[in-house]
Amino acid sequence: MASPVAHTLVGIALGHQLQPRGVASSGAWLAFSAAAACAADLDFAAGLLAGDVNGFHHGPSHSLGAAILFGLASALIWTPWCRQGLKVFVAGSVLYASHLALDAVCGNRYWVSGQTLAWPFASMRFTSDWYFFNGIHHGHPGDSVASILGALWSLHNLRTVALEALVLLPLVALSVFLRGRVRRDSRTRDPVRADPIRQEDTMELDTIQARLLRVEKENRWMKGLAVGGLLLVGLLSAKRWQSDYVDAKGVFLRDDHGRIRAALHFDKQGQQPYLIFYDAQGRERNVLGVDEHGRPLLGLLDEAEQPRLALRLGNDHRLGEGGTSADFDARDENRPLVALLDESQAARLVLSFSRHHLPIAAFLDGEQQRLVELGVNADGTAGVSLFGSAQDLAR
Secondary structure (H helix, E strand, O other), rough: OOHHHHHHHHHHHHHHHHOOOOOOHHHHEEEEEEEHHHHHHHHHHHHHOOOOOOOOOOOOOOOHHHHHHHHHHOOOOOOHEEEEEEEEHHHHHHHHHHHHHHHOOEEOOOOOOOOOOOOOOOOOEOOOOOOOOOOOOOOOOOHHHHHHHHHHHOOOHHHHHHHHHHHHHHHHHHHHHHHHHHHHHHHHHOHHHHHHHOOHHHHHHHHHHHHHHHHHHHHHHHHHHHHHHHHHHHHOOEEEOOOOOOOOOOOEEEEOOOHHHHHHEEOOEEEEEEEEEEEOOOOOEEEEEOOOOOOEEEEOOOOOOOEEEEEEEOOOOOOOOOOOOOOOOOOOOOEEEEEEEEEOEEEEEEEEEOOOOOOEEEEEEEEEEEEEEEEEEEOOOOOEEEOOHHHHHOO
């Protein structure tokens, strides 16, 4: 997404060119233009009220259907003052759609989701093939407000805003210059003169003025159509998001109620990737990832989001310390290990292979000391080893 600064500058530049003649206050119109260009991001406010600031971003508000609805609302609001509802409708729709076009050319490796341009007729997402600006970092769905504010005040975002201002401020200046030139030309065509003029000349001047005003009107609408055409080309250049590759730091799957049911992202340190599955209440129930040593792991969690079963390769740091069994050794990095955990996340049953590549099961106490070990001996016979005191074994 682009920053509010970029959307405001584009809105002001377009507002100078799309202002209907019946609007007397240029200041009010430019304020409306800036607000219209930023209006699509009101989905952040909806997310804030729902408890997830990023939860609805790039949803229905970022669509051509929303742009048309905004144009209709704009016409209803402005018609009592300028009585040019059709022109205000077109201007409001174009100003709103400028937000979609600008977001489409803002790449963001931190957020890859596209826009629902075809809403309400389709929920598919679209994204552009090329980017002109870097996107603004604003966190992930589900992030807290404090985390999002921290992401917003980043060096990357400051650089992005600076680049946007550097590129778009000259566009605003050009728009202001063109608007001022039209006004000056209009004043020079005023037929009122201090000196007396013959009636025929007055009629001729009135005819010329009427024609010039008509040409000016057509010229203004040609500018509007040209701007609208450019926006349309930008939006049509977007394609359905169906690339073979997705480059992002987080991917989230939501159900029909907007709840996150699966998430692929990094840990809090931004180092290790994890795939997490959630139940309908938003609790973590299944975790698939890579630990800090680069070893794969799979964890099943209970309703309190505590791990109860762990599957991994290599040795668990909670196992094998203080044990007396020379045969049980899961320190081999490629040796599979399954651990059943109690409510305190202590491993109580471990399934793995011995150093002779024979299956073995170890029962542990709360201190991670082995009590019983079941396995297969090298000659193929069953083996049982008992450890600890008789009191420990009685438990």
